[in-house]
Amino acid sequence: MGKEIILEVKNLTKRYGKKTAVNNISFKLSGGDIFGFIGPNGAGKTTTIKCIGGLLEYDGGDVLINGKSNKGFDQALKRSLGYVPDTPFLYDKLTGREFLYFVGRLYGMDKKSLEKKIDEYSKKLEFSDYMDIRSEEYSHGMKQRIIIASSFIHSPDIFLIDEPMVGLDPKSSKIVKDLFKEFSFSNRILFISTHTLSLAEEICNKIGIMDKGNLVYFGSIDNLKESLKKSNLEELFLEITKNDN
Ligand SMILES: Nc1ncnc2c1ncn2[C@@H]1O[C@H](COP(=O)(O)OP(=O)(O)OP(=O)(O)O)[C@@H](O)[C@H]1O
Ligand SMILES: [Mg+2]
Structure with a gap:
């Protein structure tokens, strides 16, 4: 066993001009987590992933990988990340x-x-x-x-994957899903942004729900289902984001 891998997003804020795309969000993941990052179009998922991956500079807060900020140009830190863009x-x-x-x-x-x-x-x-x-x-x-x-x-220790399932046929998505599932046995972090709620429900142990730049839920799917008395992630998602249009 190597050292534990920790990804900590602390009060992350990113603005595009006057628009706040990511509004002061904080959460922490550790090795072994498969994290499903969900939310309506424009909620700020891709922006968050790009900030974590070091592709975008942010306006506030910090992203810590094993306690080290991803600001600046640290090659070892960059090497510890894998990124699949949307x-x-x-x-x-x-x-x-x-x-x-x-x-x-x-x-x-x-x-x-x-x-x-x-x-x-x-x-x-x-x-x-x-x-x-x-x-x-x-x-x-x-x-x-x-x-x-x-x-x-x-x-890499941390995989950031933005929309892995878009346009994949059932066979391709199964192949990709099986690869992801293998990671539940490793002590690395898999961070998946997706609109495929069944994927999140099937393979993720933690989820985060973004809505208009805010992280409106972070935790296990089971806890959320229990507290909102919903039977599946789709119902939860629609309940949490019901005031959107
Ligand atoms: N380069 C940019 N310049 C200006 N505004 C941007 C830029 N990229 C994103 N935005 C805005 O920031 C907000 C968040 O966008 P983002 O792409 O992070 O959302 P998302 O959750 O990934 O959405 P989707 O589910 O459609 O992929 C949106 O309002 C979007 O219009
Ligand atoms: Mg996106």
Whole structure:
């Protein structure tokens, strides 16, 4: 067992001009957590993830990874993160294998362990047949699988995944879901923003509900169901966000 991984978001605030997209939110996750981050369109989920991932500067508060702020440019800290954006990017002319190789080398992996990981993830994501085809020929689901592999390849402590299931067919989403489930056995943190409430209900041990920049709920799904007397996450979600239009 290594040291415990802790992600702490403390009074995080992010504004775009006059608009407050994330309003003073705080929560803490630790190794082994699979966190489902849900909320209506425009609630501030993507903004929060980008602040945690160090892609956006924030206006107030702090993001601490194992007690260390993510402000500034700490390479070891950046290496401990994996990030899948909501609008994934691939180089058209690179094959899946070349792309994974490129990303792994950027993270400073040596060739041998990188090749081993590429092999492992192409099998796990049932991607072996497409590895040597250029990404311009990939379908959306294939692109998404290779992007997810690329964020797992350097074995980060914290995975930030924005909308993993959009446009995936049942088979692709099962493959991705099974990969996520494996993480409940590791002591890393998986942070998933999603509109697929059934996914959150199935694999997450904690959820956070964002609404208009505020974190209106954080905790276990079971506690929330109990306190609001609802039987599933969809009912809870609609109850909590019912004043939106
Ligand atoms: N680059 C930007 N410039 C200005 N406003 C922005 C920018 N990005 C996001 N916003 C605004 O910030 C708010 C939060 O947006 P964000 O993308 O974080 O929401 P979200 O919860 O991820 O939504 P969705 O479910 O649609 O992905 C929205 O009101 C949005 O219009
Ligand atoms: Mg978003």
